Amino acid sequence: MDVQHLIKEQVTVNPVVLYMKGTPQFPQCGFSAVTVQILRACGVSSFLSVNVLENPEIRSGIKEYANWPTIPQLYVRGEFVGGCDIMREMYEDGELQKLLEGLADPN
Secondary structure (H helix, E strand, C coil): CCCHHHHHHHHHHEEEEEECCCCCECCHHHHHHHHHHHHHHCCCCCCCCHHHHCCCCHHHHHHHCCCCCCCEEECCCCEECHHHHHHHHHHHHHHHHHHCCCCCCCC
């Protein structure tokens, strides 16, 4: 399976996908850490995280897939949302919480 097909499958099969450096438990960059914190603040702790440091093909392929040069990248319901700064702005405006409605973990 080529990397573009793999990425498309990951983002369409999983409701929330975060391509990041490291893992949610051990982020390898500050931007990735912030994105995980924002998702958790929105009540989402169950999501597919893809550590791009483990796969150079995905690391370069995801930048092509979204035509977005930086990582982390968030996808919700198959749609590219953005990186850390966009997520932060959307969170502060309440937009991200609305986008993630119904995907938060039940308590």
